[in-house]
Amino acid sequence: MTSSRATKIDRLASVAARGPEFEVGPDGQGSPNGHDAGVSLAVSAWRRLRRNPVFIVGAVMIGLFVLLAVLAPFIAPHDPALRLLEDQVSRANNEIPPPQDGYPLGGDQYGRDLFSRMLLGSQQTLLVAALATVIGLGGGLVLGTLAGAFGGWVDSVVMRIVDVLLSIPSLLLAVSIGALFAEQSQFTVILAVAIVQIPIFARLLRGTMLSVRESDHVLAAKALGVKRRAIVFRHILPNSLGPVIVQSTLVLAIAVLDAAALSFLGLGAADDSTPEWGQMLGNAQDFFDSQPHLAFWPAGCIIVVALGFTLVGESMREALDPRQRR
Amino acid sequence: MLQLALVVVVLSVLIFGWLRLLPGGPVSALLGDRGTAESRAELTDALGLNDPIFVQYFAFLGRAITGDFGTSTGVSPGKPAMELFLERFPATIELSIAAILIALIGAIPLGYLAARRRGGWLDNAGVVGSMIGISIPIFFLAFLLKYILSIKLGWLPTGGRQSADIEATRVTGFFVLDGLLTREWDAAWDALEHLLLPALALASIPFAVIFRITRASVLDVMDEDYVRTARSKGLTRRIIRDRHILRNAMLPVVTTVGLQTGALLSGAVLTETVFSWQGVGQALAIGFERKDYPVLQVVIIAAAMAYVLVNLLVDLSYAVIDPRIRTAQKVS
Amino acid sequence: MGMALLEVRDLSVVFRRRGEEPTIAVDNISFDVEPGQTVGLVGESGCGKSVTSLAIMGLLPSRGAEVSGSVTFEGEQLLGLSQRQLDERRGRDLGMVFQDPLSSLNPVVPIGLQITEVLERHRRMSRKEAKVEGEHLLNRVGIPDPNRRLDEYPHQLSGGMRQRALIAIALACRPRLLIADEPTTALDVTIQAQILSLLSELVSGTDTALIMITHDLGVVAGLCDEVNVMYGGRIVERAQRHALFAEPRHPYTHGLLASIPRLDAPRGEKLVPIRGSVVDNIAWSRGCAFAPRCPNQLEQCWSDPPELVEDRGGMLRCHNPVEVAPLAAEGTR
Numbered sequence: 001m002t003s004s005r006a007t008k009i010d011r012l013a014s015v016a017a018r019g020p021e022f023e024v025g026p027d028g029q030g031s032p033n034g035h036d037a038g039v040s041l042a043v044s045a046w047r048r049l050r051r052n053p054v055f056i057v058g059a060v061m062i063g064l065f066v067l068l069a070v071l072a073p074f075i076a077p078h079d080p081a082l083r084l085l086e087d088q089v090s091r092a093n094n095e096i097p098p099p100q101d102g103y104p105l106g107g108d109q110y111g112r113d114l115f116s117r118m119l120l121g122s123q124q125t126l127l128v129a130a131l132a133t134v135i136g137l138g139g140g141l142v143l144g145t146l147a148g149a150f151g152g153w154v155d156s157v158v159m160r161i162v163d164v165l166l167s168i169p170s171l172l173l174a175v176s177i178g179a180l181f182a183e184q185s186q187f188t189v190i191l192a193v194a195i196v197q198i199p200i201f202a203r204l205l206r207g208t209m210l211s212v213r214e215s216d217h218v219l220a221a222k223a224l225g226v227k228r229r230a231i232v233f234r235h236i237l238p239n240s241l242g243p244v245i246v247q248s249t250l251v252l253a254i255a256v257l258d259a260a261a262l263s264f265l266g267l268g269a270a271d272d273s274t275p276e277w278g279q280m281l282g283n284a285q286d287f288f289d290s291q292p293h294l295a296f297w298p299a300g301c302i303i304v305v306a307l308g309f310t311l312v313g314e315s316m317r318e319a320l321d322p323r324q325r326r
Numbered sequence: 327m328l329q330l331a332l333v334v335v336v337l338s339v340l341i342f343g344w345l346r347l348l349p350g351g352p353v354s355a356l357l358g359d360r361g362t363a364e365s366r367a368e369l370t371d372a373l374g375l376n377d378p379i380f381v382q383y384f385a386f387l388g389r390a391i392t393g394d395f396g397t398s399t400g401v402s403p404g405k406p407a408m409e410l411f412l413e414r415f416p417a418t419i420e421l422s423i424a425a426i427l428i429a430l431i432g433a434i435p436l437g438y439l440a441a442r443r444r445g446g447w448l449d450n451a452g453v454v455g456s457m458i459g460i461s462i463p464i465f466f467l468a469f470l471l472k473y474i475l476s477i478k479l480g481w482l483p484t485g486g487r488q489s490a491d492i493e494a495t496r497v498t499g500f501f502v503l504d505g506l507l508t509r510e511w512d513a514a515w516d517a518l519e520h521l522l523l524p525a526l527a528l529a530s531i532p533f534a535v536i537f538r539i540t541r542a543s544v545l546d547v548m549d550e551d552y553v554r555t556a557r558s559k560g561l562t563r564r565i566i567r568d569r570h571i572l573r574n575a576m577l578p579v580v581t582t583v584g585l586q587t588g589a590l591l592s593g594a595v596l597t598e599t600v601f602s603w604q605g606v607g608q609a610l611a612i613g614f615e616r617k618d619y620p621v622l623q624v625v626i627i628a629a630a631m632a633y634v635l636v637n638l639l640v641d642l643s644y645a646v647i648d649p650r651i652r653t654a655q656k657v658s
Numbered sequence: 659m660g661m662a663l664l665e666v667r668d669l670s671v672v673f674r675r676r677g678e679e680p681t682i683a684v685d686n687i688s689f690d691v692e693p694g695q696t697v698g699l700v701g702e703s704g705c706g707k708s709v710t711s712l713a714i715m716g717l718l719p720s721r722g723a724e725v726s727g728s729v730t731f732e733g734e735q736l737l738g739l740s741q742r743q744l745d746e747r748r749g750r751d752l753g754m755v756f757q758d759p760l761s762s763l764n765p766v767v768p769i770g771l772q773i774t775e776v777l778e779r780h781r782r783m784s785r786k787e788a789k790v791e792g793e794h795l796l797n798r799v800g801i802p803d804p805n806r807r808l809d810e811y812p813h814q815l816s817g818g819m820r821q822r823a824l825i826a827i828a829l830a831c832r833p834r835l836l837i838a839d840e841p842t843t844a845l846d847v848t849i850q851a852q853i854l855s856l857l858s859e860l861v862s863g864t865d866t867a868l869i870m871i872t873h874d875l876g877v878v879a880g881l882c883d884e885v886n887v888m889y890g891g892r893i894v895e896r897a898q899r900h901a902l903f904a905e906p907r908h909p910y911t912h913g914l915l916a917s918i919p920r921l922d923a924p925r926g927e928k929l930v931p932i933r934g935s936v937v938d939n940i941a942w943s944r945g946c947a948f949a950p951r952c953p954n955q956l957e958q959c960w961s962d963p964p965e966l967v968e969d970r971g972g973m974l975r976c977h978n979p980v981e982v983a984p985l986a987a988e989g990t991r
Contacts, residue, residue: 160332160336161336161340163333163336164333164336164337164340164630165340167333167337167588167630167633167634167637168337168588168626168629168630168633169587169588169589169590169591169592169629169630169633170588170589170592171591171592171593171595171596172591172592172595172610172625172626172629173626175595175610175614175622176344176622176626178614179348179614179617179619179622180344180347180348180349181349182349253461257461257463260463260465260466261463261464261465261592261596264463264465264596264599265595265596265599265611265614265615266611266614266615267614278463281463281466285465285469288469288473289473289477292469292473295466295469299462299463299466302463302466303458303461303462303463306460306461306462307457307458307461310457310460310461311457314457550761551756551758551761551762552761552762552763552764552765554717554756554762555754555756555762555763555764555824555827556764557717557745557748558715558717558748558749558752558753558754558756558828559748559749559775559776559779559827560744560745560746560747560748560749560750560776560779560780561745561749561775561776561779562745562779565775565779569764569767569771569775570764570767573764573766573767574764574765574766577766647766648765648766649765649766649768649811649813650765650766650811650813
């Protein structure tokens with residue numbers, strides 16, 4: 001029932017609990033030389049990742065995107081907020097400025113330089129993705145830890161709410177959160193996208209912590225009298241991190257896509273002087289039939305970035321779970 | 327069933343809280359921006375907003391149980407939200423079923439073939455394609471399909487559910503099915519033409535997800551001991567495929583189909599808007615724009631219930647496919 | 659002795675994985691199986707005995723596993739056959755029983771269908787005839803109330819019963835050769851004996867030959883005519899059953915015998931385990947793979963790989979074999 005999506009998240013969580021198993025060789029036999037057996041989860045996962053072309057392609061895509069965001073202010077030829085070509089815009093005829101000298105992509109519907117807006121849009125898009133993910137992760141961490149730490153009825157109540165939130169389609173949830181704000185801004189979008197991710201992270205973290213805590217190697221460490229702090233920091237935390245990092249990477253992609261969808265539905269700032277790709281794509285809908293290139297540019301960029309994060313996230317998931325290595 | 331009831335209870339509390347938190351509170355939620363100070367005060371009293379909070383909650387619950395969620399203020403002003411929802415519901419169901427059918431019929435055979443020829447061109451193209459598939463904003467894909475196939479090539483209608491010049495008899499509210507039932511073949515064909523593009527756009531994400539889960543599941547099952555046993559028996563390839571690989575590999579696929587309900591409903595909001603498909607999703611998009619909270623309320627509750635119900639069905643069908651669960655249920 | 663039913667000659671299996679050293683799982687092994695004979699393949703896990711059986715059946719993955727040498731069954735070369743040609747033989751002339759009966763039976767298909775599908779395929783029976791025969795088969799392997807069991811699923815059967823069902827499947831078409839790969843390992847001790855006696859009962863008096871793959875010398879003692887002891891992918895000793903138990907020649911065989919408890923041994927006698935584990939092995943190309951664990955090792959063992967040579971009616975691959983029978987040795991201690 002509602003737990004179906006939850007079980008999917010739990011399965012990802014249980015990956016974490018299988019920490020020591022990763023040291024087993026591909027044939028199910030221990031590796032022949034002793035020192036290899038001590039290789040940590042992260043190191044062996046990284047070894048697998050480094051060889052995976054999917055990961056490399058995705059990482060390059062993200063790398064270029066981040067580089068663009070950093071360099072954009074220095075490359076962009078114009079101020080993205082200035083309506084430099086406004087005289088070439090004609091509302092009546094649906095005309096917008098074509099590509100011309102100094103404006104390689106032409107202008108947008110307000111006569112602003114599309115090229116500069118595309119370049120600088122990377123910054124805001126990166127910000128949306130990162131903030132939404134951080135807030136989602138933070139909220140999930142609080143809820144998940146709360147449920148995990150208190151247990152009992154607190155755990156039941158929190159998890160029941162989380163389950164119900166998971167059963168509301170994510171876009172509808174984001175829209176209803178957006179509706180709570182009287183004044184809409186880019187931050188509303190970020191918050192709506194982030195809050196949708198909170199129940200997912202909460203469930204993942206709680207599941208991960210529980211299953212790691214119950215796993216044999218932690219029980220063994222307890223039985224050996226290892227100190228509580230050491231167990232938490234050396235056993236539970238490192239083994240819980242993997243699935244969380246994977247999920248975060250995938251959420252980076254989802255955030256970019258969701259932000260675009262929310263802008264498309266009219267949630268988001270009326271003021272778009274600071275460009276963001278999702279918003280640009282959402283706002284291009286009115287011009288799609290006549291000026292499709294206004295949508296093509298931001299859409300192309302969004303697809304590349306979302307694909308980059310997806311490729312990296314999926315290849316990390318595979319690296320962490322060798323049984324799924326295909 | 328207990329879980330279903332629990333979901334409904336928690337959901338009602340959440341929705342109730344949500345209505346209270348809306349800018350301007352429930353009064354604005356019902357009146358929108360149109361209320362005068364006088365009518366607001368009147369409504370505040372009529373709604374019992376001066377009563378204790380739990381009294382208000384049970385009053386809300388009582389109304390909700392009778393299907394009274396108020397009157398639409400923006401999408402179709404004056405119409406009860408529930409009536410509006412019921413009118414538009416079949417359109418969304420028709421679209422969603424078409425999309426999930428496209429995804430199942432296309433993705434399962436492809437996923438199987440990709441797994442059998444692991445590392446081959448089909449496999450690699452499929453895996454890359456599915457990752458690209460989930461990275462394309464669905465409303466952009468809808469636009470793209472519409473732009474190329476409808477606007478540029480003129481092959482298919484640009485939107486709506488039925489051409490204006492066709493007079494079709496309505497039976498079920500599923501237009502394609504209606505045409506078939508009444509033997510109005512031209513109406514059925516016309517409805518199908520309208521359905522094709524939105525369904526394709528909406529199918530993109532479930533297609534990608536079902537492809538990947540089928541592929542992964544078939545790969546897992548092919549490594550199982552019982553497939554080796556089947557091969558040691560010298561059975562024909564067809565029997566090994568259908569009886570021993572696919573029957574087992576379908577178990578996770580069925581679960582995934584249930585999980586895709588949520589994504590499907592999210593996608594429907596976007597696709598219906600692009601193709602002017604008069605379904606629940608379009609109502610939600612318009613309702614959000616015009617702050618039609620009664621409509622939003624119904625749609626959100628219905629979406630969550632649909633999700634839970636579909637997954638209940640999935641659990642039941644799971645028991646049909648997997649005898650292990652069947653026995654466990656009989657015992658308990 | 660006429661022509662052997664199965665002739666394995668210089669069979670090698672190499673696993674290759676991208677980015678990893680190739681692993682030699684089976685290294686040039688040869689043996690024969692006569693009609694009606696029961697031959698044991700004995701060794702620890704990882705010695706290549708299961709891979710050998712899968713190679714004979716053509717069940718190794720086509721990718722990653724490189725099989726060379728020759729496997730002749732009733733005069734026909736099996737290794738070159740296509741999967742389609744093999745499918746005519748498998749299930750009909752060659753049957754196989756696997757280690758874990760739970761995972762080896764399809765969980766979502768009734769037991770009955772898993773038996774009748776072989777009969778329909780190879781004996782061209784109708785569904786109805788096959789069902790009657792299936793009931794008969796279940797009865798023969800000692801499953802009570804077979805008519806009801808036909809409609810049940812594997813998870814509804816006990817472990818022993820599942821293995822009986824698996825045996826019924828393998829024997830359904832009266833194969834000329836049955837390969838049993840650790841058929842009792844996953845079962846309770848009490849059930850193990852039942853399954854073994856069932857197997858010996860089913861093959862004795864028929865001309866069905868049996869290859870018994872096991873790590874358990876106790877299984878061999880009760881069942882096999884001839885025994886091949888494998889170590890590190892090679893056969894290190896071959897002997898008739900009695901000779902092997904009375905006079906184990908290879909230190910590894912000797913070690914295996916010394917490490918199992920015996921009821922007829924003097925009270926208070928200690929078990930002597932083989933030290934180390936398979937991971938200590940050195941490559942055969944550099945010497946004797948068993949050398950690092952061998953109590954009888956010579957300097958020669960670390961540099962000069964021993965050959966498999968005739969020895970007291972059997973075959974032996976050792977520079978410094980054990981000279982006295984284990985029981986005598988224990989007795990004089």
